[in-house]
Each structure stands twice: as C-alpha cells, then as structure tokens.
Amino acid sequence: MESPTASPNYGSWRCPDGRFTKNVLEPGSGVIKPKEGARCIICVEPLADPTRCVEPLADPTRCVEPLADPTRCVEPLADPTRCVEPLSDPTRCVEPLADPTRCVEPLADPTRCVEPLADPTRSAGYPTGIWVQIELGEGDAGLDRLVDQCLETMLPGEVCRVDGLLGVQFVLKLASFEDGKEAWELDVNGKMERAARDREMGGKAFRDGNLEGAEQRYARALRLLVCTPGEAEEERIALLSNLAACDLKKGRLREAEVRCTRVLDKEPKHLKALYRRGMARAGMSDWTGARADLENLLKLDPGNKEARREILKVREKQKNEQAQISRALGKMFL
Structure with a gap:
C-alpha cells in the first residue's frame, strides 16, 4: 500500500482505494511502519455520534x-x-x-x-476503548480490516482520526509494534500452518455470516500456497471450494462455477464442488449442466438429501422449459 507522508501541520491522507481518510492528530516517530503479521499495541476509540444519546x-x-x-x-x-x-x-x-x-x-x-442502535463500529473484533495487542491482519470484522489497513500507514506513537465509508469514524492510536514474519519469510511448513489457520478462521466467519471476513481469510491462505510444492494441493483445493461457497452466497454464480470447475479438474469426485457447481448452474438456468453435476454427485453419495431435493427442482424446471420451447415452436408453423 502507498503510504502517506505527514506534513508539518500533520495534515490528512486519503487511501487510494477510497475506503478511508486519515487525519493525523499526533505524529509518530521513525520511518518503519507495521506490516501484516506485526504485533501492534493499539487503542481504537469510536467517536461519539452527536445525534444519539x-x-x-x-x-x-x-x-x-x-x-x-x-x-x-x-x-x-x-x-x-x-x-x-x-x-x-x-x-x-x-x-x-x-x-x-x-x-x-x-x-x-x-x-x-x-435502545442501542446499529453502529458499524460495534462490529469490531478488536476491542475498543482500551489498549490491546493485536496481530495485524488477524481481524475479521469490517472495522478490523479498516484498522489493519490504516495501521500499515502509521508510525509508532501516531494518533489519527479515521473517517471511513458509511460514516464510520474512530480515533486510532499506535503505541508500538514488533515485526512479525511476512509471507515470503516463511518456510513451507510455516506457510501451510498459517494457511490452515486462515481456513479454519474463515470457516468460523462463514458460519457466523461474515462473508467478507471469510473471503479475506480464504484468499490470503490461497496466496500463501501459490508457490508451495504439491503437498499443499489438497489445501488449495479446499480453499477454492470454500471461495466458491462465498461466491454462491453473494450471487456471483459465474465465479462460483469457474472455481468449482478448477477444483473438479484436479479432483473430479469432490462432492462439495459438484454440489456447488450444480447450484451455480441452476441459478443461471443451465438445467442440463446442473442436472449432470447433481446426478454425478448422487452416484458418488446416494444418501445426499440436499442433492436429491435440488435435482427434483432442476428436473421440473428443465421439463417446464422444454414444454415452453415446444409450444413456441408449434406456434411458428400455424
């Protein structure tokens, strides 16, 4: 990430992706800023909303x-x-x-x-209002990711006000930090351990309904394993399948189909990938493709109740579509 340079009057800096603007209240010291994996001593203080009591x-x-x-x-x-x-x-x-x-x-x-109102700053996994040590990059809530992104631009001792999207405002203080190992510094075992942890935490975020946090974890784990040898192939396949599940939840059907196809190219009997690709194709009205995936899944797992329920729906919709086509063709020759 591009880093801001504080002006003599401290000034402000806008993140290139537009997610937040940082206003420096107290400048930090030194030249080194924390990176992913750094252990940071921070305090996040949500700003009071004058319209609420x-x-x-x-x-x-x-x-x-x-x-x-x-x-x-x-x-x-x-x-x-x-x-x-x-x-x-x-x-x-x-x-x-x-x-x-x-x-x-x-x-x-x-x-x-x-009564308490919905407040985007309350979704933070990082505690607010107290000094706490966090590992940069380990937050899964929306505010956590904003904090992480801002921390990468800060110097020890710096205090800033962060104005994020949707009116989110908070004061962020960075007391100090200790550098952790970046991805390129890890050996193969270290990368696989971190990727496995990210997949586990991503699964928890997914079950909690935090799709953004889940996607962030799965994608980071996948990046860690890009250059690892074949022993990480099973983990990469699982991560691709999990990202496809996020795509489905967000309605990105084509992306889900592509990811599942990548999984099935490597592991043709991957049950979750067959189901998820079948659901993605059904969502795009590709009844033939969806039916093929679900039928293959039932051959491998005859007791799969979800697949059996969905294939009945697919067959019915395919039948209705064929009937509509037949009626339309019949009218052409009247």
Whole structure:
C-alpha cells in the first residue's frame, strides 16, 4: 500500500482505494511502519455520534428521539405548561428543566436514554476503548480490516482520526509494534500452518455470516500456497471450494462455477464442488449442466438429501422449459 507522508501541520491522507481518510492528530516517530503479521499495541476509540444519546444519564426522565418539530422536546400535550420551551440542541432533550414533571415519561431502562442502535463500529473484533495487542491482519470484522489497513500507514506513537465509508469514524492510536514474519519469510511448513489457520478462521466467519471476513481469510491462505510444492494441493483445493461457497452466497454464480470447475479438474469426485457447481448452474438456468453435476454427485453419495431435493427442482424446471420451447415452436408453423 502507498503510504502517506505527514506534513508539518500533520495534515490528512486519503487511501487510494477510497475506503478511508486519515487525519493525523499526533505524529509518530521513525520511518518503519507495521506490516501484516506485526504485533501492534493499539487503542481504537469510536467517536461519539452527536445525534444519539446512549450514555448513562443521571436523570432517567431526560432524552428522547429527535421529533418532527425541532424546537420542542415532545409533541404538544394536553397540558400546555409542559415542555414547550426551545432547546439549545434541537435534536435532543437533555437540558435540565425547572419542572421535573415536564419533558418525557421515565423510560424502562433508567440508565440509557434510547435502545442501542446499529453502529458499524460495534462490529469490531478488536476491542475498543482500551489498549490491546493485536496481530495485524488477524481481524475479521469490517472495522478490523479498516484498522489493519490504516495501521500499515502509521508510525509508532501516531494518533489519527479515521473517517471511513458509511460514516464510520474512530480515533486510532499506535503505541508500538514488533515485526512479525511476512509471507515470503516463511518456510513451507510455516506457510501451510498459517494457511490452515486462515481456513479454519474463515470457516468460523462463514458460519457466523461474515462473508467478507471469510473471503479475506480464504484468499490470503490461497496466496500463501501459490508457490508451495504439491503437498499443499489438497489445501488449495479446499480453499477454492470454500471461495466458491462465498461466491454462491453473494450471487456471483459465474465465479462460483469457474472455481468449482478448477477444483473438479484436479479432483473430479469432490462432492462439495459438484454440489456447488450444480447450484451455480441452476441459478443461471443451465438445467442440463446442473442436472449432470447433481446426478454425478448422487452416484458418488446416494444418501445426499440436499442433492436429491435440488435435482427434483432442476428436473421440473428443465421439463417446464422444454414444454415452453415446444409450444413456441408449434406456434411458428400455424
């Protein structure tokens, strides 16, 4: 990744892929920046959203969601003496009022003014608000990847504000780091161990519904094994098949078909690849190809319930398509 050069007034830098802008608050020292595998001491501090009120309040009768009328804290009430004074912050009702009976009714949870809202910074696997040691590249959540990408541009001691896509904002501090081994420095066993760990963690991310994290793990593991000898072939095949599963989940049917074909070229009896290619072809209305894959799978694994269920659907759709074609051809000669 291209690295920013801090200006004398610290300045800002925009990532070439547009994922984030980094504003340097305190410059770091030295010239060496962390790389993948480095053990970094960091602190991630999500920035407060001024439109939300989720901090504990001393007065449980204060704070409501923004209302249609920004000059009033609640809608007009039957009692005209309650809560009609303009507030300094038109989006919140947190100013103490002279009359404790005014503003809003007490909330169910007296420690919070609203229920927790969806916050992209809360999806982080890296802990926030505390100093913690992480291994760069080991985060799977969306914010983790943003943190990793930013860390590769930072110097020890640097503090910066990160403005990401979709309004994500946080302060990132890098206290220090120790270099880890990069991929090219690993021997064959080291590469295979790291690839196996990435495949395992990718599987966990996939089961948790984190497709981006799973893809990142599988793709990195595959890159590690590109130049390894034949003993890593089985691992490469498994990774290609897993990437095809991610393609299917994301609706990338052609990519899934291509990856599965690469697997089947090397291992024609790979059950998962046969199933996934059959599903990809069915999704593209290639009923003949899908039927062939599922029938081959059932020859190898007659008890596969999913394949048996899907082949019934494929046969029915293929039958309907052929009937439509026959009707259309019949009309041509009337």
